[in-house]
Amino acid sequence: MPHTTALEPLETDQWFVDSPELSEFVTTAKEIIASTSGDSYGTLHERTETLNILEPYFAALLQKRDWLPEDFAQPNPESGLGGGIGQWLLYRSQELTIFSLVIPPNSITPIHDHLSWGLVGLYQGKQEETVYRRLDNGELEGFAQLEIVGLYQVKRGDIYRLLPPDGDIHSVKATTVFAPSISIHVMGNDTGSILRNQYNPEQQSIQSFRSGYSNAR
Ligand SMILES: [Fe+2]
Numbered sequence: 001m002p003h004t005t006a007l008e009p010l011e012t013d014q015w016f017v018d019s020p021e022l023s024e025f026v027t028t029a030k031e032i033i034a035s036t037s038g039d040s041y042g043t044l045h046e047r048t049e050t051l052n053i054l055e056p057y058f059a060a061l062l063q064k065r066d067w068l069p070e071d072f073a074q075p076n077p078e079s080g081l082g083g084g085i086g087q088w089l090l091y092r093s094q095e096l097t098i099f100s101l102v103i104p105p106n107s108i109t110p111i112h113d114h115l116s117w118g119l120v121g122l123y124q125g126k127q128e129e130t131v132y133r134r135l136d137n138g139e140l141e142g143f144a145q146l147e148i149v150g151l152y153q154v155k156r157g158d159i160y161r162l163l164p165p166d167g168d169i170h171s172v173k174a175t176t177v178f179a180p181s182i183s184i185h186v187m188g189n190d191t192g193s194i195l196r197n198q199y200n201p202e203q204q205s206i207q208s209f210r211s212g213y214s215n216a217r
Helices: 020-036 043-061
Strands: 085-091 097-103 118-124 126-135 145-154 159-162 169-174 181-187 196-200 206-209
Touching: 020 043, 020 085, 020 206, 043 118, 043 159, 097 169
Parallel strands: none
Antiparallel strands: 085 097, 097 181, 118 159, 118 181, 126 145, 126 169, 196 206
């Protein structure tokens, strides 16, 4: 089964950008999470409800421009995901983490999971997302069998959902030619800090990894 690590609960909110647009969205998102039990302990039904209510507010945030500072829109050669992919933490609290994922042209993420509900929205450029489903029951250490369940072209303003147990495993490729593609991730867990999983379907293997962030531990 996927591994997770228990992290010390965060005592206070951590802000990495100073943006009225983002802070307004965070206030709304925290109210929605509290009112829908959309934390990591919620049922699938409750987490779905959280995403249903949250999505229009996230769509409105994506329509606004110039709230993401340039420093958070850069690739990172030291990336924990490889391919020069920048993963920049914007905001973090116990129940909500928001980061930007900056994928250079033609770079692709490993096939990975997130182990949490999430909304991913395109802020700049285009991406191709391949979604996988796990076929085995996870009982055999190091073994995982995947099948592709969807291939999606995503453009600026589009939003897709992450919702375990299905709909949580994917890889993402930037399909822009010159500039990186940038997606904003709104997650119910501290995705960059936890141990989660990478998959290799040809070898039918699964491996735990920690992506980290480009600007925070
Ligand atoms: Fe992802």
